[in-house]
Every structure is written in C-alpha cells, then in structure tokens.
Amino acid sequence: MKDRGSMLLKKSQDVRSSEITPKSLYLNRRKFLAGAALAGAAAATGAGLRELISPSTTALAGTKIDGIKKSPFSTTETVTPYKDVTTYNNYYEFSTDKDGPAKLAQNFRTRPWKVKIDGLVDKKQELDIDAILKMAPPEERIYRHRCVEGWSIVVPWVGFSLSELIKRANPTSKAKFVEFTTILDMSQMPGQQRNVLQWPYVEGLRMDEAMHPLALLCFGMYGEDLPNQDGAPLRVVVPWKYGFKSAKAIVRIRFTDRQPLNTWNISAPTEYGFYSNVNPNVDHPRWSQAKERRLGEFFKRPTLMFNGYADQVASLYTGMDLKKNF
Amino acid sequence: MLRYLKPVVFLACLAPLGWLVWRGLHDALGANPIEAITHSTGDCTLTFLLITLSVTPLRKLTRQYWLINFRRMLGLFAFFYGTLHLLIWAYVDKRFDMHDMLADVVKRRFITAGMTAFALMIPLALTSTKWSIRKLGGKRWQLLHRLIYFSATAGVIHYIWLVKADLKKPLEYASVLAVLMLYRLVAWIISRSAAVGKVRASEG
Numbered sequence: 001m002k003d004r005g006s007m008l009l010k011k012s013q014d015v016r017s018s019e020i021t022p023k024s025l026y027l028n029r030r031k032f033l034a035g036a037a038l039a040g041a042a043a044a045t046g047a048g049l050r051e052l053i054s055p056s057t058t059a060l061a062g063t064k065i066d067g068i069k070k071s072p073f074s075t076t077e078t079v080t081p082y083k084d085v086t087t088y089n090n091y092y093e094f095s096t097d098k099d100g101p102a103k104l105a106q107n108f109r110t111r112p113w114k115v116k117i118d119g120l121v122d123k124k125q126e127l128d129i130d131a132i133l134k135m136a137p138p139e140e141r142i143y144r145h146r147c148v149e150g151w152s153i154v155v156p157w158v159g160f161s162l163s164e165l166i167k168r169a170n171p172t173s174k175a176k177f178v179e180f181t182t183i184l185d186m187s188q189m190p191g192q193q194r195n196v197l198q199w200p201y202v203e204g205l206r207m208d209e210a211m212h213p214l215a216l217l218c219f220g221m222y223g224e225d226l227p228n229q230d231g232a233p234l235r236v237v238v239p240w241k242y243g244f245k246s247a248k249a250i251v252r253i254r255f256t257d258r259q260p261l262n263t264w265n266i267s268a269p270t271e272y273g274f275y276s277n278v279n280p281n282v283d284h285p286r287w288s289q290a291k292e293r294r295l296g297e298f299f300k301r302p303t304l305m306f307n308g309y310a311d312q313v314a315s316l317y318t319g320m321d322l323k324k325n326f
Numbered sequence: 327m328l329r330y331l332k333p334v335v336f337l338a339c340l341a342p343l344g345w346l347v348w349r350g351l352h353d354a355l356g357a358n359p360i361e362a363i364t365h366s367t368g369d370c371t372l373t374f375l376l377i378t379l380s381v382t383p384l385r386k387l388t389r390q391y392w393l394i395n396f397r398r399m400l401g402l403f404a405f406f407y408g409t410l411h412l413l414i415w416a417y418v419d420k421r422f423d424m425h426d427m428l429a430d431v432v433k434r435r436f437i438t439a440g441m442t443a444f445a446l447m448i449p450l451a452l453t454s455t456k457w458s459i460r461k462l463g464g465k466r467w468q469l470l471h472r473l474i475y476f477s478a479t480a481g482v483i484h485y486i487w488l489v490k491a492d493l494k495k496p497l498e499y500a501s502v503l504a505v506l507m508l509y510r511l512v513a514w515i516i517s518r519s520a521a522v523g524k525v526r527a528s529e530g
Contacts, residue, residue: 088357096492099356149490151358196492267491286436286487295357300419 062224065138065158073214074142075308080153082222084295089229090147091248092196093182093189100191105228108188108249113233119254120175129233133219135168136160140223141216141237146278146307148242148264150300152292157237158220163211165253171207175255179204180236180247197263203247204260204274205238206316214239214312240309242276273326277317278307282326328395335396339403342370343410360418367411371443372485372499374404375478376506383509398454401474405451408444436487443480446473475510478503 091101113129138158146152166178184200186192192199209215216237219226226232231248238245244264254260264272271285280290280303291300306313317325346366349355355362378400385393420427430437450471452458459467482503485496 084357092491096494098358151361287434288430293358293360298360298418299421 062220062222062227064224065220067137068158068220068223069137069139071139071141073312074140074156075144075154077142077144077154078296079142079156080295085153085155085221086227086229088153088295090149090243091191091229091231093191093199093201093249094229095191096196101229102227104190108228108232110228110233110249113251115234115250116252117169117254118252119179119256120172121255122170122172125169129219132165132217132234136164138220141239143214143216143237143239144307145237145239145243145246146292146303148244148272148276148284148289150287150289150292152294152303152307154294155237156222157216157218158223158226159216159218159237161213162215162217162236163213165217166210169253169255171255174257176207177204177256177258177260178207178210179252179254179256179260180250181252181254182247183249183251198266201247201263202260203236203245203262205236205245206259207255208316209238209313212313212316214309240278240306240313242278244272245276275317275322275325277313277322277326278303279305279322279326281305282323328392332395332399336399339374339399342366342407360414364411364414367407367414368485370407371404371411372478372481374400374407375474375481376499376502378404379474379478379503379506383506383513386513402451402454405447408447412440412444436484439480439487440484443477443484446477446480450474450477475507 087102088098089101090098091105094101094104111129114126115129115132116124116126118124137160139160140156140158142154142156144152145155171178180203182201183189184192205215216239218231218235218237219233221227221230226235231246234250235248236246236250245262259274262272262274264276265274278289283289289303292303293300304310346355346363350359350363378397381393381397381400385391416422416427420430431441432438450473453462453467453470462470482496482500485499486493489496
C-alpha cells in the first residue's frame with residue numbers, strides 16, 4: 001500500500017500489457033457485439049467494419065490504479081459504458097457541446113499539479129497532487145450521477161472520502177463551509193475564452209456535507225486514472241447532488257465561515273441554488289426534475305429523492321425547507 | 327428544368343433525416359441518441375422555417391422569381407421536421423400521456439413556445455394546396471400565411487428558453503430571423519412610401 005503513490009505515477013508504457021488486456025477485451029467484445037448486431041440488421045458498411053477492426057485509441061488511454069478496494073457504498077446497478085461517460089461531458093471550461101471536452105481536453109496537463117489549502121485552517125499549505133493521492137487507499141465507488149439537465153449515468157469512480165483530506169487540512173472550528181475552485185487556464189481550456197459562465201468555476205459544500213462519507217475525493221474511474229474530460233487530476237463527487245456540484249480539476253480548497261457562492265448560482269440564482277440536492281419534487285423553474293433519462297435506456301425513469309441516497313444523507317437536511325433551499 | 331430540379335431539392339430536404347437514420351444505424355448518435363435526434367429535428371425545423379422565409383427576399387433581390395416554386399415544399403419540410411420533433415418528445419419523453427403533456431405545455435414556458443410554433447404551422451400546412459389558395463383568395467391566403475412569422479419567432483424563443491447558459495446557437499437563429507423580418511419591414515416601408523408618392527403625384 002505504501003508504494004501505491006509510485007504505482008500511480010507510472011506512465012502508460014510501464015504498465016504490463018497483461019494489466020490492460022481485460023479492458024481492451026471487454027471493449028472489443030462490446031464493439032464485436034455492436035458489429036454483430038449491425039451485420040444482423042444487414043446494415044454493416046465499410047465504416048462500421050473499420051471501427052470494428054481498429055477500435056478508437058482514446059478508450060485505452062488511462063493508466064491503471066492498483067490496490068483499489070471495493071466499497072459498500074457502491075450500487076449494483078448496471079455501470080454506464082466507459083465510452084459514454086468519456087464522450088458525453090458537461091465541462092464548459094472546454095466546450096458547451098457534450099462531445100467537445102473529449103476532443104479538447106486531450107492535451108490538458110495534469111502534472112505538475114498543486115492544490116492550495118487555505119481559508120480557515122490551522123496552516124495554509126500547498127499540496128502536491130501525488131501527496132494527496134497517498135492520503136488514503138483508493139476505493140471504487142459505483143455511484144449514480146444525475147445531471148440537472150435530466151440525464152443520469154452510473155460511474156465506477158475511484159477515490160476516497162473527501163473527509164480524509166479535510167481531516168488532514170485541519171480546518172478551524174470556525175469553518176462551516178468548504179469551497180472548491182477549478183483551474184483557470186485559458187490557454188488550455190478554450191471554453192474559458194468565452195464568458196458563458198464566470199471563471200474560474202467555484203463550488204461549495206456545507207462542512208457536514210463535505211465530511212459525509214459518501215462525498216468522494218476522486219482521481220479515477222473504471223479502475224484507471226481519471227480522463228481529462230471527466231475532471232482530472234482531482235475532482236469531487238457528491239452523488240446526492242446534481243452533477244454541477246461536483247467540481248472538476250480542483251486547484252484550491254478554501255474553508256470559510258460563510259456560504260460560498262457557486263458558479264451556476266451566480267449565473268442564474270433562481271435556477272441553481274447552493275444545495276442543489278437531487279429532488280424529484282422540486283422542479284427546475286424551466287423543466288421537471290421528476291424523471292431522468294439513464295443513458296442507454298429508451299424511456300425516462302423516475303428520479304429518486306437525493307438520487308437514491310436518502311437513507312444516508314436525508315438527516316443532513318432535517319427541518320430544512322428543500323423548496324426554499326433548492 | 328423545374329421538373330428535374332424539384333425532385334433534387336426534395337431529396338436534399340430529406341438528407342438531414344437520412345443522415346440521422348444512418349447515424350442511428352451505425353451507433354453514431356453519441357451517448358444520448360434520443361437527445362441527439364430531438365436536437366437535430368428541432369434544428370431542422372428552425373432551419374427550414376428560415377429557409378422558407380428567405381425565399382421571398384432571395385427571389386426579389388436576385389430577380390429569380392421562379393424560386394417561388396420551391397416555397398411550399400420548403401415550408402412543408404419545416405412542418406415535417408417539426409412533427410418528428412414533437413412526436414419524439416410526445417412518445418419517448420411523455421409516452422403519449424396527454425395529461426402529462428398538457429401539464430408541460432401550460433407549465434413550461436419553453437414547451438409553451440415550442441407548441442405554439444408547431445400549432446401555428448398546422449393551418450399553413452393544411453392550406454398549402456393550390457385549391458386552398460383559390461378557395462381563400464390570394465389576399466386572404468397571403469394574410470393567413472404570415473403566421474409563419476409568428477411560428478418562426480415562437481420557435482426561436484423556444485430554443486432561447488431551453489438552453490442553460492450558452493445562447494450562441496439560438497441567437498444565431500434569432501439574428502437570421504431578424505434580418506429576414508427586417509427585409510420585410512423595409513420592403514413594406516418602401517412600397518408604402520411609393521404608394522403615397524403615387525397618390526401625391528396624381529393629386530398634384
């Protein structure tokens with residue numbers, strides 16, 4: 001376990017080919033099945049076959065993370081295919097098109113990477129990403145992920161509870177909230193050249209939300225390093241909240257006594273609140289939140305209270321009017 | 327000439343649908359195919375509405391008056407893609423649940439606008455025949471078909487109201503529509519002042 005950090009630093013060429021075989025097999029099998037279905041439908045053409053013969057390389061770009069523990073928090077629902085989770089991204093720093101980040105984030109630099117810890121802490125510090133990754137053993141957390149737009153996916157994230165980092169950051173007793181800031185780098189993130197949102201992206205959690213064991217500090221998925229378009233090298237995943245609460249590419253974690261602003265709230269205060277808990281009974285002003293389209297499914301399915309994590313997190317909000325605190 | 331050109335234009339108008347079907351069969355609609363189909367048919371509806379609206383300015387500015395022969399087909403394709411767009415929403419999102427759909431039309435302003443845009447196209451599609459023109463009389467028919475201005479406007483508003491933050495694409499449609507409507511305003515002012523001029527000349 002103590003050399004996990006160095007394992008993580010391995011470049012892709014260091015990884016034994018035997019380690020990545022299962023994934024490629026799995027992907028090829030998927031392509032094969034898709035291809036077979038196409039052929040069966042008498043619809044297979046040159047293009048379809050080409051894709052079958054040489055599957056896209058991006059699907060194998062990740063570096064495997066070793067020593068991942070399973071987690072009791074994981075759902076047993078069908079995991080969304082890797083290809084969908086890596087080509088359908090809301091990451092406005094790169095593009096407002098869903099398929100844009102996968103293309104535009106390819107050369108995003110995730111090393112060297114430092115995370116500034118400041119605000120109401122005993123000692124302000126700057127942590128190296130690789131030091132953070134060694135704080136606790138990696139766990140696989142298969143979570144439902146519900147976007148405020150009305151679609152959802154099931155993702156096998158890799159990380160550990162955010163509380164592990166917060167404990168080590170030593171916030172003072174005055175700290176009531178924690179704020180996450182995404183990197184600001186127009187040269188690498190073309191989307192930041194447009195004022196679609198206010199940059200850099202900021203998000204926040206109440207301290208007890210952030211300390212909740214479900215709140216994940218995430219650096220991987222599908223057993224590999226996090227792809228750039230999914231928030232590498234470091235993001236949070238807060239599964240009972242709408243996806244935009246889970247900040248990506250974090251460079252600063254600030255502890256504060258006042259409720260931080262969050263980017264979407266700044267953009268449209270009547271539409272996106274600070275809490276943004278998944279709630280089928282509180283609609284977005286412009287659309288219903290009662291149902292969602294799970295990627296890969298035809299019809300919509302009902303959205304669950306707190307995205308199905310009510311048993312674990314509902315107690316955080318007892319006595320609160322969730323219509324007001326949307 | 328026109329006899330050969332019409333089928334060509336007809337097939338060109340079907341190309342977006344063909345492209346959609348092809349991508350559907352080849353698993354190339356991305357992670358959310360339903361959304362891709364919904365967006366694509368919506369884009370087609372707006373595009374065809376705007377193309378239909380550009381026939382008159384184009385034929386007058388270029389003096390290619392024969393272009394009028396394509397206007398009905400283009401307008402009907404707007405209606406065709408609009409119908410597909412609506413049906414996908416009604417079936418896949420709402421499973422033809424009338425109550426649920428009506429609730430959305432009343433409650434969600436972007437759906438109110440979209441439904442208005444579609445409803446305004448219905449009388450235009452129904453009266454698109456030569457017989458209707460004769461029956462209604464040219465003047466009244468023309469007046470009725472000005473509903474397309476409101477349909478296109480409602481369609482653009484529908485798009486503006488549904489996006490989260492990036493207004494780029496809906497505003498592109500809005501600016502094209504604005505130019506096409508501005509042309510009509512200017513043409514109207516010119517024709518009016520010409521008419522006034524004539525009256526004055528006859529008085530003097």
